[in-house]
Amino acid sequence: MILLRGGRVVDPASDVDRTLDVRVEGSEISEVGEGLSADGAEVVDCSGAVVAPGFVDLHVHFREPGGEDAETIESGSRAAALGGYVAVCPMPNTDPAQDSASVVEYVWRRGREVGLVDVLPVGAITARRAGLELAPMREMNRSAARVRLFSDDGDPVPTASLLRRALEYGKTFDAVIVEHAEDPSLRDGLMHEGAVSALLGLRGIPAEAEEICVLRDASLARMTGGRLHIAHISTAGGVEAVRRAKAEGVRVTCEVTPHHLALTDDSVRTFDPSFKVAPPLRTDEHVQALKAAVADGTIDAVATDHAPHAMHSKDREFEYAPCGMVGLETALGVVLAELVDAGICSLTRAVELMSNGPARILARGEYGGPIGAGHAANLVVFDPEATWTVDPSALASRSRNTPFAGRKLRGRVVHTMLRGGFTVREGEIAS
């Protein structure tokens, strides 16, 4: 029995934000209230810290199987737990792709064996992620991994006809089709297309590449009644398309990454490949539109798109480096700075974007709160005032490709609790 004493409980699901004690018995929360007595429980002092539902990341890359030099399910799980996450969804661009029950079950089981975070693999929409024919989505859904999210992430579903069939077919098991929304013919570039790309002579990807794809995808979701989720939205046009589709009753949600909230294409001026990512970092105008979409509820979740790459592949000429940034261990600090400190939204809303919001998209009641008796004890305790400087070599991830190297962040995870057991305690992986 554990008593989390004196923390500021921020629970979006019950709209609570006040100092409370939380008693955990076994894998569940047994009691929440003021001045609870220890009653033989181990008391963990949480004064000055925030107690929130453990974070859920709809979008990570753990590279296993096939890319274990960059990340493994074990190293990725450590990074996730240290970042305050209790559940993460690794994308299927592995080798082999997560496009069958056997591969998704392998990933899910490895996650269970490691035991630091629930690893809930995303299934591929198309076989081998080749964009030609549907993968056995139902079989993946019925597997032990209980796959609900499907994506060809890294690429959009190339044709409208195939996406239509995926949205239709997935309805029988309420699949969520997660789209990497970039028009295939407009995305042949290395960075956002605009003033900076003009200056640098780097091929650009226009913002319209995303907007056009979101419009296509939303139209098909409306037509089919299928469930659509737009990954890592990055443009003003993209969020406006989602906003309108939602207003029309289309079943669509979207996520934003911390890096798209914090960084612009100006970062690319030094040709530092740490800032190369897909979709690319946009201009400040787009960043402001994303923040407005967070404030008005158009954006449903923050997802990291944690994309580790081994140094030998990432640290090279900008043009030749792969896209992607690690993000699990910096997400909280970046979100607090860009959304809460910047006055875009409340702490409760920021917590919602990292826990309850993504949990609803996953349709898994054990995550995202509420923090109340009888609910799973999947919690994070973080110190919102603790400042630290991002040191790439100190990350738990096997890769160091953070765009936030040297940046001072405020807000650090103290404890992470998965089903009543600490996965992180006092900022360290619990043994």
Place this chain on the structure above:
Amino acid sequence: MRSVKADPRHLLSIADLGRDDINDVLSTAETFEAIGEREIKKVPTLRGRTVVNLFYEASTRTRVSFEIAAKRLSADVINVSSSASSIEKGESLRDTARTLRALGADAIVLRHPAAGAPAFLARLTDACVINAGDGAHEHPTQALLDLYTVQRHFGRVEGLRVGIVGDIVHSRVARSGALGFKRMGAEVVLIAPPTLLPLGVDVFGCRWSYDLDAEIDGLDVVYVLRMQRERHREPLLPSEREFWDGYALTRERLARVRPGGVVMHAGPMNRGVEIDWEAAESEIALIESQVSAGVAVRMALIYLLLGGQASGEVAS
């Protein structure tokens, strides 16, 4: 060198140089040009220093120009090309940079197909890095020698009207040229069909136009760019004939260049694509002067980057 950038060891972009820096290079180049006219075309200035020409792309004039420049300064010159080195065995630029550092290179002249490769190299080495052309990004020494050529010909750059014509979006010559001419007070206009102008072209702070015929008689310098078909990843023009019709420097357009106006081209020229034979051979074409200016300008640049002072005494 009085430099406006953070790290004055390198020349990665023409934007790294302020007006005074450029004037230093040009005046020093003048001194060095005189050396090129002497019987013994060599000074002992950089004896014992090593300059590496690291070329990941085929090049004749730029590589030879840098080689002659460094040799006339008495530096030891090593040419490394991607096809005859460990680069072909897959050695990364990072490891090549380490090797060159360990071997004691004082300056590395880098030509590379990837934009930003010199910036990457500059982070890895103590040597001075000179960008000799990186992808579609920049070719700052080309801009310097173009400025020198124009300065030589007109006696000034300030106030001249310079039209840069053709495949702007793929051209490092256009980027460095536009920024360089503008910095020295010229009035620059970029002339191309919309598909060959970059989105965001306003960042260069100069005028642009789709209509060469409307611009040509107002130009002092008609700077013709090579059509870089090898960089076109999608069809950007209906045909070369259409480009010829609208944007090539034909003999008819040449006849409309104002008296005293000149034609420039960084080479290699595609005669019959962006320029016709008569225009390339015309008396007002400064193309050979550009090439010969290259040696003096690169001598000046290497000399200044490796610690020399801008003055008239270097030639003694």
